[in-house]
Amino acid sequence: MAGGAQGISRLKLMGMIISETLRLYPPAVDLTRKVQREVRLPNLMLPANMNLNIPALALHYDPKIWGRRCTSFQARTILGRGSKATNNRPSAYIPFGLGPRACVGSSFAIDEVKIVLAMILQHYAFTLSPNYIHSPIQVIAIRPKHGVQVVLHVL
Numbered sequence: 001m002a003g004g005a006q007g008i009s010r011l012k013l014m015g016m017i018i019s020e021t022l023r024l025y026p027p028a029v030d031l032t033r034k035v036q037r038e039v040r041l042p043n044l045m046l047p048a049n050m051n052l053n054i055p056a057l058a059l060h061y062d063p064k065i066w067g068r069r070c071t072s073f074q075a076r077t078i079l080g081r082g083s084k085a086t087n088n089r090p091s092a093y094i095p096f097g098l099g100p101r102a103c104v105g106s107s108f109a110i111d112e113v114k115i116v117l118a119m120i121l122q123h124y125a126f127t128l129s130p131n132y133i134h135s136p137i138q139v140i141a142i143r144p145k146h147g148v149q150v151v152l153h154v155l
């Protein structure tokens, strides 16, 4: 694809936009794990059989990691899958989980979004409809409560 603003290819830019969208609206807001055997960390002891809740949403909005503007959409602050953006703290960015049980479909999911967007953008530009009400809710996964109405402009 042709180079975009500041030498970033459109494909890369699309990846950054998808990554930033998944930071602000991770469909899975938290992950759960069961502690199999007692674990002692410097400041923490986790007893066996304890259920752990790992709050992806809270990590994704932590100003210590993402800065003061952590609540706003800043695609350019997040590169690739977030390892640089998180200062090599990959556990701070977990829309697909982390470790051996991380999402096996992550690359497929991202490629699918890129393909669908590329197909739409070949024929249309789109803007948010004035009727759109920003209201993400959690119904198992995060979703827009009132849908996402867009206005298509034929190219």
Ligand code: HEM
Pocket (backbone or CB within 6 Å): 026, 027, 028, 031, 032, 094, 095, 096, 097, 098, 099, 100, 101, 102, 103, 104, 105, 106, 108, 109
């Ligand atoms: C944007 C789309 C998607 C998101 C945000 C997502 C997110 C996640 C998350 C958070 C987990 C749990 C990881 C963990 O517990 O550490 C997971 C697991 C999983 N996902 Fe996805 N997923 C997506 C799309 C897909 C797709 C398209 C597939 C299949 C084609 C898929 C297949 C799986 C499977 C099989 C697991 C279980 C992996 C395991 O337990 O070993 N996911 N996903």
